[in-house]
Amino acid sequence: LFTSWLQYRVAFTTDSDSPLLDEIRIRYINSTTGPALADIVGRVPLPGPATLTPTPEAIARAEWAGVATPPATERQQPRRVELAQVLAPVDDPNPPATLRALRAVETPWIGATELPYHYLIDGQGNIYEGWGSPTRRLPNADAGTVRLAVLADAEAEGVSEAAQARLIDVLAWLASSYRLPDDAIAGAPDAPERLAALVAELQP
Numbered sequence: 001l002f003t004s005w006l007q008y009r010v011a012f013t014t015d016s017d018s019p020l021l022d023e024i025r026i027r028y029i030n031s032t033t034g035p036a037l038a039d040i041v042g043r044v045p046l047p048g049p050a051t052l053t054p055t056p057e058a059i060a061r062a063e064w065a066g067v068a069t070p071p072a073t074e075r076q077q078p079r080r081v082e083l084a085q086v087l088a089p090v091d092d093p094n095p096p097a098t099l100r101a102l103r104a105v106e107t108p109w110i111g112a113t114e115l116p117y118h119y120l121i122d123g124q125g126n127i128y129e130g131w132g133s134p135t136r137r138l139p140n141a142d143a144g145t146v147r148l149a150v151l152a153d154a155e156a157e158g159v160s161e162a163a164q165a166r167l168i169d170v171l172a173w174l175a176s177s178y179r180l181p182d183d184a185i186a187g188a189p190d191a192p193e194r195l196a197a198l199v200a201e202l203q204p
Helices: 096-108 161-178 193-202
Strands: 003-015 018-029 080-087 119-121 128-129 143-154 185-187
Touching: 080 161, 080 193, 096 128, 096 143, 119 161, 143 161, 161 193, 185 193
Parallel strands: 080 143, 080 185, 119 143
Antiparallel strands: 003 018, 119 128
16 A cells, blocks of 8 residues: 555664664554544634635544644744645545655654644645644744645646645635735745646646
8 A cells, every 4th residue: 555654764883894784673654543534524614814715624633643733833924825745646545544654754854743734635635734724834934834735746647636626725715815915826945847837827
């Protein structure tokens, strides 16, 4: 399964000029023990000001990650949107398990308890709550930045039509709720070329 991950650490020690392999630690992450997408039926509206633009709904963090409240962080006024890619196949049958595996692997490396996105969108168009409210400033992010991610392999498969449609919904809601300028969306620095091209298409 795509959601089977292997994380390993190799340490080398030596008493001479020739290093010797000393230790291999293997950590098995069974992210399939949590709820599958088919088991998650509830959705919650994205929090924000009242607006005439329909409010998208997301799978709550507590539903897919088992964690209800992210750590306390600074407040911010959203001013820009950054779109990134989380590498995953477009037809991933169990995106919540994929996200749980990524969360278990990546968060120790970035020194955070959550993936560094406010919301994530899978290939089927489902929205997942990350840090949640766009008024929460992400650690190590510029003030005012709202980070979104699509679960995709943009270079190999592109971004699914369902994900693009949901992304447009979220961007329209953000723009209306926080009065973002037309050029507020940009690709993440490491965004693949096809994702950067999608960002250009989404500009008014």
